[in-house]
Amino acid sequence: MTSESVLEIFKTITTIPRESGHEGPITAYLVKWAADHGLKCKTDSTGNVNIIRKASRGKGHIPTLVLQCHQDMVCEKKADFEFDFSKDPIPYVIEDGWMVAKDTTLGADDGIGIAACLALLESDISCGRLECVFTISEETGMDGAEAMKQGFFSGKTLINLDSEDEGQLFIGCAGGVNTVATFSYGTEPVKPGYSCVKLVIDGAQGGHSGDDIDKGRANAVQQMARFLYTEKKHGLQLLDFKGGNKPNAIARDCSALVAVKDPDATIERFKVFGAFLKAEFATSDPGVCVSAKTVGSSAQAVKARAAGRIISALAACPHGVEAMSQDISGLVETSSNLAAVRMGDGKCVVTTSQRSSVMSARDMMAQKIEALFTCAGAKVVHKFPYPGWKPDVNSHILQLCRESYKKLFGTAPLVKAIHAGLECGLFLEKFPGLDMISFGPTLRGVHAPGEKLELASLDKFVALLEDVVCQFE
Ligand SMILES: [Zn+2]
Known part of the structure; x- marks a missing residue:
């Protein structure tokens, strides 16, 4: 030969x-x-x-x-x-x-x-x-x-x-599994005097949820949840949250539609937050950026309690490396990817995926995500498990x-x-x-x-x- x-x-x-x-x-x-x-x-x-x-x-x-x-x-x-x-x-x-x-x-x-x-x-x-x-x-x-x-x-x-x-x-x-959490929510009217603001995080590099999970890139969904969590104290109402795409890709972009009392103040705080992101990801993901604008009024928002649970769970959800291999230097052993969020028809669906070369560790990671979203009142299922x-x-x-x-x-x-x-x-x-x-x-x-x-x-x-x-x- x-x-x-x-x-x-x-x-x-x-x-x-x-x-x-x-x-x-x-x-x-x-x-x-x-x-x-x-x-x-x-x-x-x-x-x-x-x-x-x-x-x-x-x-x-x-x-x-x-x-x-x-x-x-x-x-x-x-x-x-x-x-x-x-x-x-x-x-x-x-x-x-x-x-x-x-x-x-x-x-x-x-x-x-x-x-x-x-x-x-x-x-x-x-x-x-x-x-x-x-x-x-x-x-x-x-x-x-x-x-x-x-x-x-x-x-x-x-x-x-x-x-x-x-x-x-x-x-x-690595083996893997997808863990999908579904929140059900009712709606309530947007409060009088509130205005709608669309918040966008994009320009992040994304990448493969396995090969690139240790590269320290910005997860747009995670970062949006982080901002909304801090913004809750200013009396925000959630109308929509949409980010990420495939379970095996790191979320490159995310948008949220919110109703707030003082839109200029929210937009200003979001800009400041964008500057933090730029600084935090200056090396690993320099393209990440934020933008915000007021948009036409909307009648209905997610009920406050449900919105609070969704935002808190997303803000708490782990993303990235959980453990490194003790046998092979530089190998990620266990990780989780907060992949995508979609809302509509009274449901908010959060897709995540876990990987590990050790099956029991894969299942532990999936259980951790399940426990978190169950605490927040979501229904959780695991899909497409495959062995490592x-x-x-x-x-x-x-x-x-x-x-x-x-x-x-x-x-x-x-x-x-x-x-x-x-x-x-x-x-x-x-x-x-x-x-x-x-x-x-x-x-x-x-x-x-x-x-x-x-x-x-x-x-x-x-x-x-x-x-x-x-x-x-
Ligand atoms: Zn091949």
Whole structure:
């Protein structure tokens, strides 16, 4: 196996449509490829594929090794670029040592994993039995890994080929759960003489609620609640509160509609508050800013008691890092994201999400949020729980990869875990005791037009993979 052979296969894969949820063409390609190469192939009703290569002569005693990647890719293109992901080959160039798709996603996440598996399967390397598992719809919810049945693969050691930083070995990921609180409220008339003011916090950077939760960025929802809490003593009435968007994104903007006795004074205090935000986030989130204006009158406000409970709960709700890992330096172990608030029809819905690589800690964090909102009179439900993968610094496959890396390149790889989801977490739930690791070549700009693959890192990735597969026993 060579990086050239992997790259040639990847170039073929760029011509095969494989948007998440529409993996039919790539699934069919893999099944046919296995048949053409005389290899046994399993599929399940979800679309997952397992291509099996028998042990080489004299290697029958070695335990099975599983290599795993995902079939689908994120399909994003520049707005003005005419392109149909359901049929057009991905246009790419090779320049300055990178393979780049300038106007679309490249799909090296995770097409390069597929290519590495196929190159390995058709190579003449001598190794034990291999199972190459290709899941579907990783990017949109890990549906393939989620639906996979016990026994779909039999190996007890798995190498996931869906990481994006050469020189780093990943040995853990976070599990998560969404916790949603719903307040019910009645309305009451806006007090005579009160005027409506719209308060806006925006310009914050936001980001991913896993990867970016430790970056100290402003959470617009949390900051708005903070201001409204202090403003309550001036006799504020709440009419609307809207901020954030997806459960896995940090809230970049938030607006609140309030009725107050002295709008100029409220606007003035909000400006002062904006200056505090600018100072507090000068390093981590310098774009955050506030604006306020009086708006046309409104008849009804949220009843005072309910408004008080909503504002207090949001002001008290934790956001950010709860605990750092004691095993892996710099890894966030447990966190919570105050993600979004929406009001209407007598309901105020607050969406939060918790993550941890330790399942009991994930559940503790979710319980903490539940307890807070229950105290404030909201009804709380937990949705979409998924398991994490707790780092095992004594893992056998980790030792092997580490030694191999040092032998090949003369330096030690970084051993890391991520505070986001990987399919590995789901495998661990179904295949308890599975020993896993994840590594890959360097990719940049994944999930967006301009995604690129560093070719020098591909050489090292391929060398490491081949060596580990040969050494594994
Ligand atoms: Zn991926």
